[in-house]
Amino acid sequence: MYALHSELPDDRVVDAISDSTRAVVRLEDALTAAGITLPSLSIDLPSCGSPVDPRPLIELGRCNLETAAALAAALHGAADR
Secondary structure, three states: OOOOOOOOHHHHHHHHHHHHHHHHHHHHHHHHHHHOOOOEEEEEEHHHHHOOOOOOEEEEEOOOOHHHHHHHHHHHHHHHH
16 A cells, blocks of 8 residues: 655645646737746746645846836837727
């Protein structure tokens, strides 16, 4: 008989990682459409790891001034619509 190990993620953790991955992909697609690349865009895995109540976060990371300006312009353009 096999025993479950505490190191194995439960469904809530797996769901949190899956949901986070989909969010990153959607955000990356939207940014790409606006001509913007955030090189550090990723899931913050530690935030997904709580088996009791995972609260996934997306790591937007660092960007240069040109990328920050492009992101601000894209957001202002979306707000003006």
